[in-house]
Amino acid sequence: MSLKITVAAPFKQMHRAEMDRNQFVFFLALDRKWMNVDQANAVLRLAASSGLVEIENGKVFPAFDVASVSIPLGFRPGPEIFEAPDxxxxxxxxxxxxxxxxxxxxxxxxxxxxxxxxxxxxxxxxxxxxxxxxxxxxxxxxxxxxxxxxxxxx
Incomplete structure (x- = not known):
């Protein structure tokens, strides 16, 4: 579930329905300082393989209703987001x-x-x-x- 929250955060915070791949990575790695750039790219790949986002022509689109996701106060993704679902x-x-x-x-x-x-x-x-x-x-x-x-x- 925290992968979904992590993916929803950039879209909710920036009030965007789509964003450039670089913006998504920038938000996770540099803006929030939740992880490094390589980890942010790994989150994006994992989200795409899990069906949480679609990536087309360098644009990232959420594949779920971002408004339905609640981001807890003080949320910070843990290492479990890098575990692929089985x-x-x-x-x-x-x-x-x-x-x-x-x-x-x-x-x-x-x-x-x-x-x-x-x-x-x-x-x-x-x-x-x-x-x-x-x-x-x-x-x-x-x-x-x-x-x-x-x-x-x-």
Whole structure:
């Protein structure tokens, strides 16, 4: 959540619906002094890969309603914003919540699906989707990120 707040901050503070890539980095690194320039560029790349922003022709556009994000007084992003979200883990958490089981039990069941039903020829993300379908857990919003993760594992 703090990545979303970090991304929303420049747009809210500068009252802009779009900004140049350099303005975005300048705000995070030099204006607020939250991080260095390399880290600010990393935040921008992570936000783009997470679907929080779109970058076209050097312009940055938020892909969410910036007005709906509340920036706490004294907010300063922590190191957790650099951690890439794991859609497979998010889906495991959803399955665990829906079935009332521990995440470890869901992971064990995933491993059973991978080994028992597919002889080890199935990726973890695909196994998580299969389990989500079995338990009627919503997963379609995570599909693009899961698909990307499965393709990167090749």
């Amino acid at each position: 859609p497979c883990h998010d889906l495991v958490r959803r399955i665990a919540d829906a079935t009332g089981r521990e995440e470890n039990a869901v992971i064990a069941e995933m491993n059973g699906v991978i080994d028992g039903e597919f002889d080890g020829h199935l990726r973890a993300g695909a196994a998580a989707v299969l389990l989500a379908r079995r338990y009627n857990v919503t997963w379609s919003d995570l599909l693009p990120a899961i698909r990307e993760g499965v393709l990167e594992e090749r």
